[in-house]
Amino acid sequence: MRSPPACRAFHPDIRRRRPPTRSASLAETSDRKGLAPRRAALALVRDVTERGRMLYEDTPVLAGLAPQERARAMRLAGEALRQAARADRVLKPHLARRPPPAALAILRLATVEFAQGAAAHGVVDAWVEVAGQSQRTASFRGLVNAVLRKLEGLTPEDWEKLPVPTLPRWLRRPLVDAWGDRAVQRIEDAHVRGAPLDLTPRSDVDAEALAAEIGATVLPTGSLRHTGAAQVTALPGFAEGRFWVQDAAAALPVRLLAPAKGERVLDLCAAPGGKTLQLAAAGAEVTALDLSEARLARVAENLGRCDLAAQIVAGDALRYEERGWDAVCLDAPCSATGTIRRHPDLPVARDGAGIDELIVQQAQLIDHALTLLKPGGRLLYCTCSLIPDEGEVQVEEALLRHPGLAMAPLPEAAWIDPEWAAPEGGLRTRPDHWSERGGMDGFFMAVLIKAA
Structure with missing residues (x-):
């Protein structure tokens, strides 16, 4: 917001001798207001x-x-x-x-x-x-x-002191069935607090030094968390591509996959591209595929800013046929109900319609992704949903549909909070996790291994 010139603020006699034009005066008044x-x-x-x-x-x-x-x-x-x-x-x-x-x-x-x-x-x-x-x-x-x-x-x-806003019935009911009323109340508490700004530093960047430079803290998973008001593009290191915006929970699936340098990895439904950047930064040979050319343009822009490389392909994931991949990352289309603390418009604009169709599509994508893997290849499946039918249940049913398919055990890693371990296998995060640090998005993630 532009401040008026000092002479006009403190010397009204000067203002009278040199009156601004009416249009400029209105513009400045509007700007000040x-x-x-x-x-x-x-x-x-x-x-x-x-x-x-x-x-x-x-x-x-x-x-x-x-x-x-x-x-x-x-x-x-x-x-x-x-x-x-x-x-x-x-x-x-x-x-x-x-x-x-x-x-x-x-x-x-x-x-x-x-x-x-x-x-x-x-x-x-x-x-x-x-x-x-x-x-x-x-x-x-x-x-x-x-x-x-x-x-x-x-x-x-x-x-x-006012009561915390509650989720709409179409969403609250299945979440209570899944997690219990007290857990949903904690999730609602997290939603009303909103979300801090999380950043993923490039793998060759000193996270501690960057955090000190931009006024952030380093989370146990390696993400940076900025809790104040900030314009991302104005932060030190943005223009040089030293980091990209990515919620701390969204950065976990690729860490769980742990791609090796030189592995061929297909990132299905890749936009907005955070996982593509992580895969490329890890040294994998990445192909990012998405239906939206406009969103892929944003992925390419961020790859260029961060000096990372990936092949960009616009197309339908269910029609993609290149096979023999070492790993496939499938961040499947979902209800996005795990991101409400960052997207408070979601429970207002949506009414739950279409979730059944998404669940069917998720199963189709899992089945197709498995055909693209080489024997012994790994499928990373994840969704930013709080609804188990889009996460835990999808993996359980995939294991039943595909004999020989196995779930990879969780690694013994310091960055994994025991609270995230899902009883069915994989990791489950919720907005009420890490409440003392500012919460995190709701995600489910698991790595499935194709029979060799």
């Missing part, structure tokens, strides 16, 4: 709540904003979605009836800003002005002003 990122946050929230769209950093809504404004809009929108139930509880006593979605979104966004300790006067003024700029909300400008004036005393301490 932070209207642009707030308008973008409002559009993002409405896309999720009214249209069922997911939040994406390259959405057209964010076009034209400076990087810090885009980051602010995404953070604000994400927090408003994450904390919607708390905001509604605060707002309810001051509303005779539920306002239309656009006006409610403004009230939720402003309430979240109060809860974060933002200056009440600036929050009210900015959101009243944003409301007046749209035909859908202009008639609610007075309501927004009146309600927000009543919330000016809301403090972060008051906010933290």
